[in-house]
Amino acid sequence: xxxxxxxxxxxxxxxxxxxxxxxxxxxxxxxxxxxxxxxxxxxxxxxxxxxxxxxxxxxxxxxxxxxxxxxxxxxxxxxxxxxxxxxxxxxxxxxxxxx
Numbered sequence: 001x002x003x004x005x006x007x008x009x010x011x012x013x014x015x016x017x018x019x020x021x022x023x024x025x026x027x028x029x030x031x032x033x034x035x036x037x038x039x040x041x042x043x044x045x046x047x048x049x050x051x052x053x054x055x056x057x058x059x060x061x062x063x064x065x066x067x068x069x070x071x072x073x074x075x076x077x078x079x080x081x082x083x084x085x086x087x088x089x090x091x092x093x094x095x096x097x098x099x
Contacts, residue, residue, distance in 0.1 A: 018060065019064060020079045033091060045071075047092075049067075049070055049075075050078060052066055053066065053067065
């Protein structure tokens with residue numbers, strides 16, 4: 001069971017690196033979300049970016065090109081969101097509450 005999870009995590013990491021690049025994935029894994037300055041507008045842009053990436057499913061080159069054109073803050077938060085989907089709800093809630 002642990003081996004299956006390890007393979008899944010390794011695959012996810014490879015896919016994230018392919019999409020965002022290794023530097024962004026490394027930073028996303030090290031940043032403490034509590035230290036981020038979040039706004040409702042920023043989280044809306046991240047959500048829109050997630051929708052746009054999903055709309056490009058099956059076209060990895062198009063997804064990479066789209067992600068590369070995102071502002072760095074949106075790209076980083078989107079990477080963090082995809083690394084931990086549970087984090088997305090927490091970040092959005094925090095941005096809306098202004099905490």
